[in-house]
Amino acid sequence: MVLNVTSMLERLNVQSVSDQLYLEDSLDVFGTVTDETNDSVAYRNPVIDKALENSGTEGYRMLTNFTPAKFEAIWGIVETPLTDALFMTLVILKNYQTWDKDAVDFDVKAPTLEKMIMRIVDVVSPALYEALVPMPSMQALVDRGAQFSNYAKYATDVKFQPSHRPTGRFGEK
Numbered sequence: 001m002v003l004n005v006t007s008m009l010e011r012l013n014v015q016s017v018s019d020q021l022y023l024e025d026s027l028d029v030f031g032t033v034t035d036e037t038n039d040s041v042a043y044r045n046p047v048i049d050k051a052l053e054n055s056g057t058e059g060y061r062m063l064t065n066f067t068p069a070k071f072e073a074i075w076g077i078v079e080t081p082l083t084d085a086l087f088m089t090l091v092i093l094k095n096y097q098t099w100d101k102d103a104v105d106f107d108v109k110a111p112t113l114e115k116m117i118m119r120i121v122d123v124v125s126p127a128l129y130e131a132l133v134p135m136p137s138m139q140a141l142v143d144r145g146a147q148f149s150n151y152a153k154y155a156t157d158v159k160f161q162p163s164h165r166p167t168g169r170f171g172e173k
Contacts, residue, residue, distance in 0.1 A: 047084040047106065064090040077131045088113075089120045 052060055052068065061067050064087065066074065071090070075083055092102050103110040141147045
């Protein structure tokens with residue numbers, strides 16, 4: 001196989017000049033548009049913004065089961081500065097794998113991810129429960145015919161036993 005390095009360099013040089021002319025022409029025509037798009041944007045929520053950028057709103061919905069608008073509505077209820085963490089929590093709750101696999105997806109270590117997700121669940125669950133889970137009145141249950149037919153009104157002569165047992169070896173209990 002014979003390599004003609006001189007002709008290869010000439011061809012690459014001509015192509016380089018042609019590319020440079022094309023770039024200059026493109027800059028003249030589309031310069032204002034590129035100036036607008038080249039402004040570096042500091043994302044408020046880097047994880048969410050990256051998910052939207054890479055997969056769009058449909059990918060966002062596939063990851064969390066929520067559209068960005070519904071996510072913002074839920075986020076408005078919680079009102080803490082942890083939007084990315086809530087997004088990550090919803091992704092993990094929908095597509096639960098092992099902590100290690102989820103940690104790779106979000107580029108954090110598994111123990112850190114687990115602690116963060118559990119803290120977020122602890123923080124947001126009371127607010128979401130209060131806002132999204134209505135407590136029906138007894139009258140509403142009667143009106144719908146949804147009350148228990150055999151409902152004990154009073155617990156008498158009953159011993160309640162705790163369900164949690166201390167940890168340790170079985171022989172020590």
